[in-house]
Amino acid sequence: xLGSIDKGVDPKDIDAIYIGNFTNDFFxxxxxxxxxxxxxxxxxxxxxxxxxGACASSAxxxxxxxxxxxxxxxxxxxxxGLEQMSKRTTEEVAEGxxxxxxxxxxxxxxxxxxxxxxxxxxxxxxxxxNRETLFNVTxxxxxxxxxxxxxxxxxxxxxxxxxxxxxxxxxxMPVPEWEDEKAFLRDVTVNPPIAWPMHLFxxxxxxxxxxxxxxxxxxxxxxxxxxxxxxAGIGQGSGYSLHATKNITSFEATKYAAQEAYGxxxxxxxxxxxxxxxxxxxxxxxxxxxxxxFFKPGEGHKAxxxxxxxxxxxxxxxxxxxxxxxxxxxxxxxIAQIYEVWMQLRExxxxxxxxxxxxxxxxxxxxxxxxxxxxxxxxxxx
Amino acid sequence: xNDRAFNDHSYEEFLKEKKIMGSKCKKCGALALPPRPLCVxxxxxxLEWVQFRGAGKLAAFTSIVIAPPSMAKxxxxxxxxxxxxxxxxxxxxxxxxxxxxxxxxxxxxxxxGVALKAEFIYTDPxxxxxTYLVFRP
Numbered sequence: 001x002l003g004s005i006d007k008g009v010d011p012k013d014i015d016a017i018y019i020g021n022f023t024n025d026f027f028x029x030x031x032x033x034x035x036x037x038x039x040x041x042x043x044x045x046x047x048x049x050x051x052x053g054a055c056a057s058s059a060x061x062x063x064x065x066x067x068x069x070x071x072x073x074x075x076x077x078x079x080x081g082l083e084q085m086s087k088r089t090t091e092e093v094a095e096g097x098x099x100x101x102x103x104x105x106x107x108x109x110x111x112x113x114x115x116x117x118x119x120x121x122x123x124x125x126x127x128x129x130n131r132e133t134l135f136n137v138t139x140x141x142x143x144x145x146x147x148x149x150x151x152x153x154x155x156x157x158x159x160x161x162x163x164x165x166x167x168x169x170x171x172x173m174p175v176p177e178w179e180d181e182k183a184f185l186r187d188v189t190v191n192p193p194i195a196w197p198m199h200l201f202x203x204x205x206x207x208x209x210x211x212x213x214x215x216x217x218x219x220x221x222x223x224x225x226x227x228x229x230x231x232a233g234i235g236q237g238s239g240y241s242l243h244a245t246k247n248i249t250s251f252e253a254t255k256y257a258a259q260e261a262y263g264x265x266x267x268x269x270x271x272x273x274x275x276x277x278x279x280x281x282x283x284x285x286x287x288x289x290x291x292x293x294f295f296k297p298g299e300g301h302k303a304x305x306x307x308x309x310x311x312x313x314x315x316x317x318x319x320x321x322x323x324x325x326x327x328x329x330x331x332x333x334x335i336a337q338i339y340e341v342w343m344q345l346r347e348x349x350x351x352x353x354x355x356x357x358x359x360x361x362x363x364x365x366x367x368x369x370x371x372x373x374x375x376x377x378x379x380x381x382x
Numbered sequence: 383x384n385d386r387a388f389n390d391h392s393y394e395e396f397l398k399e400k401k402i403m404g405s406k407c408k409k410c411g412a413l414a415l416p417p418r419p420l421c422v423x424x425x426x427x428x429l430e431w432v433q434f435r436g437a438g439k440l441a442a443f444t445s446i447v448i449a450p451p452s453m454a455k456x457x458x459x460x461x462x463x464x465x466x467x468x469x470x471x472x473x474x475x476x477x478x479x480x481x482x483x484x485x486x487x488x489x490x491x492x493x494x495g496v497a498l499k500a501e502f503i504y505t506d507p508x509x510x511x512x513t514y515l516v517f518r519p
Contacts, residue, residue, distance in 0.1 A: 090448065091448070091449070091450060091451055091454065092451065094448065094450050095450040095451050095452070098450055103390075104416070104477075104478050105478055107514070108466050108478045108479050108480055108514075109446065109449075109450070109452070109453045109458075109464060109466050109480055110444075110446075110466050110478065111446055111448065111449070111450055113444075113446075113448070114444040114446045114466060115444075117444030117445075117446075118442045118443055118444045118466070118467055118468060119442065120444075121442045121443055121444065121467075121494065122441065122442035122468075122494070125442075125494045131490075192447070193445070193447045193463075194446075194447055194448045195444045195445065195446045195447060195448065196443075196444050196445040196446075196447075196463075196489035196490075197444075197489070197490075198444070241478075242468060242478055243415075243468060243475075243476045243477050243478045244476070248441065248442055248468065
């Protein structure tokens with residue numbers, strides 16, 4: 001992090017740290033991550049605060065950092081997030097993440113893929129589509145991932161197909177033949193069901209990771225860089241459980257967060273040139289791009305099928321590869337998304353840099369639980 | 383009945399008595415299931431109990447193959463998936479719950495809108511005995 005600041009920062013000048021973590025308490029039996037990080041990076045005895053908002057934990061850390069600076073209380077704040085999930089079995093991780101569902105969902109036996117699968121059946125019936133439309137989301141995410149050196153799965157779906165074919169050849173097994181990427185995703189031997197209609201390639205992986213950003217007051221920004229990126233708008237909302245929400249195919253928390261961030265920034269959905277959205281499941285991405293106002297309700301799947309959200313499309317979504325292929329260390333994700341927007345706006349995104357565009361405004365939407373907490377953050381290059 | 387607090391504890395007590403009970407706002411008539419301690423439409427706290435028939439239709443569902451440990455204990459998992467979903471009750475409110483009597487191995491063949499009826503299921507007798515609902519066609 002220190003090396004990424006153009007003119008450098010003296011760690012002694014950092015006033016406070018805000019760190020997001022969902023449930024390392026469960027994943028690695030260790031709580032109280034604030035002082036652990038403070039101790040590790042030599043920030044003691046200055047303050048550190050942990051924020052929790054399930055998979056939106058670090059977006060809340062980001063907001064706390066913005067509030068602290070906007071209030072005038074601090075000038076230089078480090079915000080970040082972390083999660084270590086790989087020490088547990090898949091079933092245990094599912095149970096740990098499941099604690100962020102509502103008590104009613106947990107009691108009924110829902111899992112996270114199950115909640116998004118449930119939402120998907122409603123979306124399909126309402127808008128006359130089916131599971132095949134979700135393939136477009138997965139294929140698109142995996143086209144971006146190989147361009148991201150930090151991606152957990154830096155492979156296209158075609159790469160997965162070739163790897164599988166090669167493996168079968170080596171083992172002397174019958175070599176599978178798929179007509180195209182969609183045929184591969186249709187094949188339950190390589191893409192087994194998790195929770196209908198969510199199959200393996202609809203779900204983000206179990207990940208370990210951390211993220212951080214330095215926030216400084218506007219009037220001192222030029223001390224650190226000649227090219228600062230500004231926080232134009234922040235929003236956060238809360239949402240009802242699945243049984244109590246009026247509209248199953250929308251998250252009221254995202255809509256509220258978006259309304260707040262648009263209002264603060266003066267931007268409209270059309271002004272957001274690109275965005276990272278919380279694609280914990282393929283289905284979620286379609287809901288988010290509709291809730292954020294990029295596409296009308298029920299139109300997100302068509303836009304994705306038409307390629308509008310691809311890296312070279314008019315509204316690139318999840319240029320990082322998204323949670324699906326970049327990875328989803330839950331407590332780190334919110335700030336990792338904002339980092340991607342920062343990289344794009346600074347034109348530092350390398351091979352995945354959005355081409356031929358004067359990028360000025362980008363957004364990041366983070367979701368926690370089954371929509372219980374959502375944030376939307378708008379960054380701007382001025 | 384009216385002296386019970388409008389909360390989850392009372393809801394579960396009623397389930398043991400084979401009753402699905404929610405709250406109704408005496409001012410605006412809004413229903414809540416499970417009950418809420420106040421009306422979230424008009425924030426009135428003058429409530430009454432209302433019994434639901436437990437009849438409704440399937441609004442959305444999933445068939446879970448990768449089961450959490452709590453469900454795996456009951457024998458659910460890769461070879462024995464189970465269905466959970468959202469049920470829209472005829473009185474209006476929705477519930478989430480387990481659904482039986484539909485083929486969890488053929489979820490693509492299940493249509494939304496199927497009529498469902500609640501059934502009371504009791505876990506093993508003892509101090510931790512629980513009652514929960516399963517919905518069936």
